[in-house]
Amino acid sequence: MKSARNGGPDGVLLLDKPAGLTSTRALARSKRALGSLKAGHTGTLDPFATGLLPLVFGEATKFSRFLLDAPKAYEATLRLGEETITGDTEADVSRRRPVEVDLAAIDAALAAFVGHQDQVPPMHSAVRIDGRRLYEHARAGVEIDRPARRIEIGSLKRIAFDGRDLSVHVECSKGTYIRKLAQDVGTALGCGAHLVQLRRTAVGGFSLADAVTFEILEADARAEARRHLLPTDALVAGLPRMDASAEQSAWFMHGRVVAAEPAAPGADVAVFSPEGRFLGVGRAGPGGIAPLRLMAPAPSQSP
Numbered sequence: 001m002k003s004a005r006n007g008g009p010d011g012v013l014l015l016d017k018p019a020g021l022t023s024t025r026a027l028a029r030s031k032r033a034l035g036s037l038k039a040g041h042t043g044t045l046d047p048f049a050t051g052l053l054p055l056v057f058g059e060a061t062k063f064s065r066f067l068l069d070a071p072k073a074y075e076a077t078l079r080l081g082e083e084t085i086t087g088d089t090e091a092d093v094s095r096r097r098p099v100e101v102d103l104a105a106i107d108a109a110l111a112a113f114v115g116h117q118d119q120v121p122p123m124h125s126a127v128r129i130d131g132r133r134l135y136e137h138a139r140a141g142v143e144i145d146r147p148a149r150r151i152e153i154g155s156l157k158r159i160a161f162d163g164r165d166l167s168v169h170v171e172c173s174k175g176t177y178i179r180k181l182a183q184d185v186g187t188a189l190g191c192g193a194h195l196v197q198l199r200r201t202a203v204g205g206f207s208l209a210d211a212v213t214f215e216i217l218e219a220d221a222r223a224e225a226r227r228h229l230l231p232t233d234a235l236v237a238g239l240p241r242m243d244a245s246a247e248q249s250a251w252f253m254h255g256r257v258v259a260a261e262p263a264a265p266g267a268d269v270a271v272f273s274p275e276g277r278f279l280g281v282g283r284a285g286p287g288g289i290a291p292l293r294l295m296a297p298a299p300s301q302s303p
Contacts, residue, residue, distance in 0.1 A: 008036035010058035011229030016211040017045055017053040030055055033217050033225050042067040042235075043174070043203070048089055051200035052208040060232040062293050063281065066268075067235055069174050070204030071154065077197035078166045078182045080189065087179035088195040099164060099191045106166060109188040110156045118148035119180055151176045165196065205237055232295065233278035236270040242282070242289060249273045252282065252291055259288040268292065 013034070017026050023044035031039050040061045042054045051074070056064045081099040084091040154171035161167070166185075170178060179195050186193025201208045212228045220227075240263060248258045252271055263269055263284035271279045271289065282289035 008038055008058055009034055009226045009229055010060055010232050011056075011226075012060050012232065012234050013055045013057065013217075013229055014206055014208075014211040015053045015055055015217075016208065016213045017050055018214065019048055019050050022047050023053060026053060027055055029214065030217065031057075033214075033220075033222070034229070035222050035226075040064055042070075043072075045200060046088070046179075046198070049198040049200065051198075052203055052206060052211050053200070054203055054206055056232075056235070057229065058232075059295050060235060062295075063232060063235040066239070066281075067204055067206075070238075071171060071173055072176070072200060072204075073202035074170045074172075074178055075159065075199045075201055076168050076170055076178050076182065076195060078168065078185060078193040079196045080164060080166055080186060080193045081191045082194055083183070083186065083192040084194045086194075087177075087183045088198075093194075095192060097191045099189075101189050101191065103158070103161060105189065106158055106161060109185060110158060110168065112188065113156050113181065113185065114153050116150065116152045119151045119175075119177060119184075120148045121177060121180070149175050153181070156181075166193070171202075206234075231278070233270060233272075236268075236278075236281060239268050239270040239281065242269050242271045243276075244271055244273060244279065246274055249279060252279055252289070253294060253297075255291050255294075257285070257288045257290045258282070260284075263289070 013030055015026060015030060017023070023041055027039055027041050031037075034057060036057045038061060039055060039057045042056060042064045045051065045053050054067060080101070081097050082093045083095040085094055152173040153176070154173070155169065157169050159167040159169055170181070172178075178198055182193050182195040199208075217225050217228060242260055244252060244258065248260070249271075252258045258271075265284060265286070267284045269282050269284055269289050271282050273279055278295060280294035281292045283292045
């Protein structure tokens with residue numbers, strides 16, 4: 001339900017972020033368009049990247065974490081034969097090498113990256129070490145030892161190759177740096193590479209095909225702009241669902257454990273009222289479903 005609460009709406013906005021805009025700026029611009037005071041994002045996109053950026057408003061901010069761990073999909077373009085210190089277009093080309101690869105070699109190299117692996121975060125990233133972001137160390141000319149992070153590449157396939165630019169489709173786990181993947185692919189091919197274009201096409205069950213651009217969002221009046229919001233429970237669509245009785249709903253909303261059908265211990269469960277209203281998320285335990293995150297009582301509608 002996209003009702004006004006605390007001066008703004010509740011729900012999820014699927015934004016098609018343009019290039020040249022930070023995720024923080026994109027959020028601020030969306031807040032103005034929707035007339036929202038309370039909002040957040042579920043993971044950022046680099047300024048030069050475009051594509052799907054799910055933003056949460058009002059009560060939906062309570063449930064954003066259920067999207068933080070979601071897998072993601074991208075379409076990326078790697079420029080072979082050119083390297084930059086940042087792994088993308090944010091720095092000048094620092095090295096050039098000839099590109100002497102064929103499609104079979106490219107496909108074999110891409111296939112080798114599929115699966116679980118350890119990835120070292122790039123120096124030009126927002127990972128915090130010793131109280132400072134890695135990019136702050138990099139700008140000061142200091143190289144920091146970075147612990148590798150466990151990631152998973154679910155799919156990495158060639159879309160097109162013109163002899164210089166290689167377009168690929170990537171499906172990956174959270175925390176994967178596509179810039180670093182581009183550099184690693186270039187190393188594997190023996191010619192080096194950097195990322196020249198990146199577009200996110202999916203986050204969890206959300207698709208870029210359902211996203212809205214600023215041109216559309218800001219052209220609408222505020223009430224119409226809010227119609228682009230998905231309901232808050234879209235964030236928990238992947239969780240097991242419990243349709244509570246009226247009595248169970250009342251107990252749950254008062255912070256009490258609700259006796260329910262057995263669920264996997266520790267599993268999160270999306271709880272709904274008999275009318276189908278999303279009440280919040282509970283966690284399964286030996287006594288039933290214990291409230292974890294609750295929606296505020298539904299307010300009256302306002303324009």
